[in-house]
Amino acid sequence: MSGKKLRVATTSLAGCFGCHMSLLDIDERLIDLLELVEFDASPLTDKKHPGPCDLALIEGGLCNAENVHVLRELRKQCKILVAVGACAITGGLPAQRNNLDVRDCLRSVYLSGPGLAGGGLIPNDPELPLPLAQVHPLHDVVKVDYFLPGCPPSADAIWQFLTDLLAGRTPALGHGLIHYD
Amino acid sequence: MSDPICRDLSDILRRHHQDPTRLIQILHDVMAVEGWISKTTITELSRALGLPRGQVEGVVGFYSFFLPEPSGQFRVLFSDNITDEHQGSRALLRTLAEALEVEPGQVRADGRVKIGLTSCTGLCDQGPALLVKGRAIGRLTPERLSVIAGLIESNTPIEQWPPDLFHVESHFWRRDLLLSTPCDPGAAMRALEARGSAATMAELGRSDLRGRGGAGFNTAAKWTACAAAPGPERYIVCNADEGEPGTFKDRELLAHYAHQVIEGMTIAARLVSAQRGFLYLRAEYQFLIAPLLAAFAERRSQGLLGPNILGISGFDFDIELHLGAGAYVCGEESALLESLEGKRGIPRNRPPYPVTHGYLNKPTVLNNVETFLAAAQIALHGAEWFCAVGTPKSRGTKILSVAGDVERPGTYEFPFGTTIRAILDEAGAKGVQAVQVSGPAGMLLSASELDRKLAFEDVPSAGSVMAFDQSRDLLGVTQNFVRFFAHESCGFCTPCRVGTTLNRQRMDRIVSGHGTRHDVEDLESVARLMRASSHCGLGHFAANPVVDLLRKFRPKVDRRLASLEVLPSFDLDAALGPARELTGRDDAGAHLSEEGP
Numbered sequence: 190m191s192g193k194k195l196r197v198a199t200t201s202l203a204g205c206f207g208c209h210m211s212l213l214d215i216d217e218r219l220i221d222l223l224e225l226v227e228f229d230a231s232p233l234t235d236k237k238h239p240g241p242c243d244l245a246l247i248e249g250g251l252c253n254a255e256n257v258h259v260l261r262e263l264r265k266q267c268k269i270l271v272a273v274g275a276c277a278i279t280g281g282l283p284a285q286r287n288n289l290d291v292r293d294c295l296r297s298v299y300l301s302g303p304g305l306a307g308g309g310l311i312p313n314d315p316e317l318p319l320p321l322a323q324v325h326p327l328h329d330v331v332k333v334d335y336f337l338p339g340c341p342p343s344a345d346a347i348w349q350f351l352t353d354l355l356a357g358r359t360p361a362l363g364h365g366l367i368h369y370d
Numbered sequence: 371m372s373d374p375i376c377r378d379l380s381d382i383l384r385r386h387h388q389d390p391t392r393l394i395q396i397l398h399d400v401m402a403v404e405g406w407i408s409k410t411t412i413t414e415l416s417r418a419l420g421l422p423r424g425q426v427e428g429v430v431g432f433y434s435f436f437l438p439e440p441s442g443q444f445r446v447l448f449s450d451n452i453t454d455e456h457q458g459s460r461a462l463l464r465t466l467a468e469a470l471e472v473e474p475g476q477v478r479a480d481g482r483v484k485i486g487l488t489s490c491t492g493l494c495d496q497g498p499a500l501l502v503k504g505r506a507i508g509r510l511t512p513e514r515l516s517v518i519a520g521l522i523e524s525n526t527p528i529e530q531w532p533p534d535l536f537h538v539e540s541h542f543w544r545r546d547l548l549l550s551t552p553c554d555p556g557a558a559m560r561a562l563e564a565r566g567s568a569a570t571m572a573e574l575g576r577s578d579l580r581g582r583g584g585a586g587f588n589t590a591a592k593w594t595a596c597a598a599a600p601g602p603e604r605y606i607v608c609n610a611d612e613g614e615p616g617t618f619k620d621r622e623l624l625a626h627y628a629h630q631v632i633e634g635m636t637i638a639a640r641l642v643s644a645q646r647g648f649l650y651l652r653a654e655y656q657f658l659i660a661p662l663l664a665a666f667a668e669r670r671s672q673g674l675l676g677p678n679i680l681g682i683s684g685f686d687f688d689i690e691l692h693l694g695a696g697a698y699v700c701g702e703e704s705a706l707l708e709s710l711e712g713k714r715g716i717p718r719n720r721p722p723y724p725v726t727h728g729y730l731n732k733p734t735v736l737n738n739v740e741t742f743l744a745a746a747q748i749a750l751h752g753a754e755w756f757c758a759v760g761t762p763k764s765r766g767t768k769i770l771s772v773a774g775d776v777e778r779p780g781t782y783e784f785p786f787g788t789t790i791r792a793i794l795d796e797a798g799a800k801g802v803q804a805v806q807v808s809g810p811a812g813m814l815l816s817a818s819e820l821d822r823k824l825a826f827e828d829v830p831s832a833g834s835v836m837a838f839d840q841s842r843d844l845l846g847v848t849q850n851f852v853r854f855f856a857h858e859s860c861g862f863c864t865p866c867r868v869g870t871t872l873n874r875q876r877m878d879r880i881v882s883g884h885g886t887r888h889d890v891e892d893l894e895s896v897a898r899l900m901r902a903s904s905h906c907g908l909g910h911f912a913a914n915p916v917v918d919l920l921r922k923f924r925p926k927v928d929r930r931l932a933s934l935e936v937l938p939s940f941d942l943d944a945a946l947g948p949a950r951e952l953t954g955r956d957d958a959g960a961h962l963s964e965e966g967p
């Protein structure tokens with residue numbers, strides 16, 4: 190990468206931040222990484238809307254309308270979009286709700302759940318994003334350039350992936366990073 | 371729910387000598403009595419047969435004709451080959467479902483009936499077809515369906531249904547070398563004894579007979595290797611699984627030339643010194659069971675099967691009939707052997723090959739029905755006779771099942787080297803747009819390729835030829851084929867299990883007008899992966915329909931794409947519908963556009 194630092198955005202959609210924690214787990218290599226990249230919008234910078242970026246790392250799938258907006262904005266701004274972790278790639282844990290009717294989920298949380306005997310209210314504030322009928326992986330809505338599997342992917346896998354990408358190599362996770370047998 | 375044990379279980383077990391290798395045959399008998407296989411029955415079977423319970427349960431779960439829960443007194447399965455579809459099977463299915471007031475895929479509330487789909491049942495020359503309680507009915511029309519609906523509604527036992535409903539027609543439109551030359555029972559075996567075993571094997575070698583089931587392996591080489599394999603026990607297996615959609619020539623051969631097929635198996639047994647044989651018949655061909663058993667019995671009474679064949683002491687050979695249970699992968703030779711041993715039909719690692727490690731790991735000759743028939747004729751008439759037709763690399767003739775948009779669907783025998791055009795002309799094909807040769811696992815030829823030749827070295831065929839005229843949607847054809855493979859993948863290895871499903875989803879998307887350029891690229895890369903890394907032939911060939919469609923009819927695909935960009939694969943705004951309904955919101959934030967922010 191000639192001189193100019195790579196601009197990287199990261200976000201967590203319907204995820205648990207585990208993948209971000211795994212990124213931080215690269216430990217002292219973070220310092221090397223910061224030599225090479227500059228973070229744009231990311232929980233690490235608190236910048237809300239991304240500018241033009243080289244790379245977007247996205248954990249978590251799509252469970253509501255806001256997730257869709259954030260993902261589309263990132264897709265517009267970045268050249269390479271990476272689905273990081275099981276949730277981004279398949280829907281993951283949140284997709285466990287996919288065999289339930291989302292209406293039943295809302296009803297049981299807000300109307301009939303424990304302690305709601307008197308009747309609750311399903312929040313309808315326009316500020317709140319509405320949940321999608323099902324949780325979807327990223328590639329159901331935008332083009333995904335790379336998939337980095339794991340729950341979460343190990344720090345070593347993330348490091349290998351990023352260094353490959355930074356060096357212009359097609360990322361290849363070999364033995365021990367995604368193959369264990 | 372109560373979980374009753376099968377009423378006749380002890381009788382059934384006794385009939386099958388409590389032999390665990392007969393598990394699939396035992397389960398067929400349980401199905402015939404109960405219509406399903408209960409948990410208690412599985413437990414009892416595992417105890418009686420000395421098998422782990424999980425193994426018995428695994429077998430029940432593997433085969434689509436075994437049902438782990440009640441599925442209606444009458445289970446009706448419409449054949450889902452593309453030729454059935456083109457003949458209107460889907461509309462007929464709806465007609466029957468409406469007449470019986472039942473939702474397809476669901477058991478009617480009174481438990482009377484369930485209607486669904488099954489892979490090609492091999493009646494493509496007389497479709498559309500269905501199975502009811504496992505029995506085949508072809509030539510479906512609204513009139514015949516209303517008769518069927520009436521019989522189901524009145525709960526008439528299937529044995530009392532009018533026999534003409536179950537009549538399976540036969541259409542031999544062209545007979546050549548093999549089918550027009552007589553071969554009286556025993557004649558080929560006597561010729562073998564007169565010529566001697568070694569000379570007969572040499573004759574078979576000179577005929578250059580290659581397997582008719584698909585792979586085209588040299589038959590004499592296979593038999594010689596089996597004969598040379600160490601050990602006292604050897605087996606002969608006839609592959610009559612005939613699961614490749616569009617193929618029905620083995621059905622016709624077993625119905626009208628059974629003696630020649632059995633004679634071929636007996637000759638193989640003599641040449642490799644085998645004492646036991648199996649004929650593995652797909653369960654869809656239930657109507658062939660009685661005639662085949664009668665042919666075995668007749669030959670036993672004539673001294674052509676059983677102990678001391680032809681009066682020669684020590685020439686002992688007998689054949690058992692084994693039924694499949696609705697799994698296409700069991701046509702693959704090593705999966706078939708697993709199934710013969712009473713297990714799930716998961717293909718084995720190869721090598722070792724069946725010639726050294728076959729049935730029960732013993733040396734085994736396994737061939738297609740037509741291969742055995744041809745071997746018998748060669749033993750009788752010699753290699754020169756056989757080699758008089760064909761090409762240098764593909765000797766003799768090929769027996770074909772021709773179906774689809776032709777005036778005379780049925781069975782044809784042609785010399786190798788015949789052009790596809792000549793075959794289609796003879797069958798009365800008009801306005802051909804494309805032809806699928808050798809079934810979904812084979813190749814799709816466009817109208818500009820019809821002068822190519824039927825031959826191992828050009829257009830090989832395991833039997834099927836399906837013609838599609840100009841009115842047919844080729845994307846719909848491919849969609850049918852990828853659906854077939856997704857259903858039939860045995861699930862053992864990931865490239866095929868996942869790849870076949872991805873192909874199905876992508877094709878569904880493209881056909882419904884939601885596909886993108888990205889989907890096409892994915893289809894191509896998944897196809898490469900499946901071909902390179904699947905465990906067995908099913909996975910190697912399962913992407914062929916997609917690859918051929920993209921290579922030969924790309925503009926048809928591109929025209930159907932919604933966009934060259936990636937589009938959401940589902941209706942985003944509709945996905946917010948349930949939440950809108952509960953919250954009563956309809957503001958801008960409660961909607962999502964199709965095209966991005």
Ligand SMILES: Cc1cc2nc3c(=O)[nH]c(=O)nc-3n(C[C@H](O)[C@H](O)[C@H](O)COP(=O)(O)O)c2cc1C
Nearest residue numbers: 581582583609611612613701702703737738741907
């Ligand atoms: C998925 C799959 C299905 C097959 N189905 C059949 C079949 O129904 N009948 C058949 O004879 N061969 C079938 N074969 C080929 C067999 O594995 C085997 O090559 C053949 O039966 C050998 O006999 P042959 O040498 O006489 O052709 C199938 C192969 C695969 C991979």
Ligand code: SF4
Nearest residue numbers: 204205207274275276
């Ligand atoms: S993949 Fe695992 S670690 Fe990553 S967001 Fe999902 S649940 Fe968390």
Ligand code: SF4
Nearest residue numbers: 860862863866906909
């Ligand atoms: S390729 Fe398909 S059918 Fe063959 S073993 Fe793998 S999953 Fe089973």
